[in-house]
Amino acid sequence: DVKVTQSSRYLVKRTGEKVFLECVQDMDHENMFWYRQDPGLGLRLIYFSYDVKMKEKGDIPEGYSVSREKKERFSLILESASTNQTSMYLCASSLPGGDGNTIYFGEGSWLTVV
Amino acid sequence: GENVEQHPSTLSVQEGDSAVIKCTYSDSASNYFPWYKQELGKRPQLIIDIRSNVGEKKDQRIAVTLNKTAKHFSLHITETQPEDSAVYFCAAIYGNNRLAFGKGNQVVVIP
Numbered sequence: 001d002v003k004v005t006q007s008s009r010y011l012v013k014r015t016g017e018k019v020f021l022e023c024v025q026d027m028d029h030e031n032m033f034w035y036r037q038d039p040g041l042g043l044r045l046i047y048f049s050y051d052v053k054m055k056e057k058g059d060i061p062e063g064y065s066v067s068r069e070k071k072e073r074f075s076l077i078l079e080s081a082s083t084n085q086t087s088m089y090l091c092a093s094s095l096p097g098g099d100g101n102t103i104y105f106g107e108g109s110w111l112t113v114v
Numbered sequence: 115g116e117n118v119e120q121h122p123s124t125l126s127v128q129e130g131d132s133a134v135i136k137c138t139y140s141d142s143a144s145n146y147f148p149w150y151k152q153e154l155g156k157r158p159q160l161i162i163d164i165r166s167n168v169g170e171k172k173d174q175r176i177a178v179t180l181n182k183t184a185k186h187f188s189l190h191i192t193e194t195q196p197e198d199s200a201v202y203f204c205a206a207i208y209g210n211n212r213l214a215f216g217k218g219n220q221v222v223v224i225p
Binding site for chain 2: 031033035040041042043044045048050058059090094095096097099100101102103104105106107108
């Protein structure tokens with residue numbers, strides 16, 4: 001059974017703080033993703049990585065960066081948190097390929113920036 | 115990139131009736147279309163998917179149809195039950211297994 005684990009479920013941070021959201025998967029998946037979920041806006045891709053140390057911008061990368069030092073771990077970094085980054089963040093992983101491999105999601109991290 | 119639109123945004127149905135959610139996509143190269151269900155407070159989970167070489171796929175009470183010419187696909191839930199109440203997301207693949215998601219559809223099954 002695929003497991004994607006987001007270590008922090010609920011966080012409250014102050015404006016300007018640096019925030020790290022960590023994600024670990026145990027299925028040796030090459031692809032890992034960070035999405036942001038907001039009511040009425042669906043799931044929007046922030047960044048994804050298709051290999052260790054590789055990353056590509058998604059649709060809304062501004063204000064975020066990522067780190068993939070190990071295959072199983074993909075971190076989302078908010079360099080200077082702002083209130084408009086209050087949201088639910090979902091990590092996901094999958095096998096690679098353009099034919100469609102199931103994307104598995106973590107439980108989500110609820111971030112509030114005050 | 116890919117643009118996926120999903121309608122309606124909210125759907126209420128009586129228990130036992132059918133529910134249909136429609137999605138359209140923009141990239142004619144897309145060949146994989148999954149549907150995810152997200153219950154309140156939980157992660158999105160894959161419930162069914164379809165590839166472009168078939169027009170319909172069924173799994174018990176849920177089915178998905180695909181019209182590649184018109185670039186739309188639909189989720190059909192028959193004999194709805196209270197546990198079907200959730201947000202449903204459609205998606206289309208592009209690039210290296212990247213998915214573009216619709217904005218989601220809140221389905222409410224009224225007992």
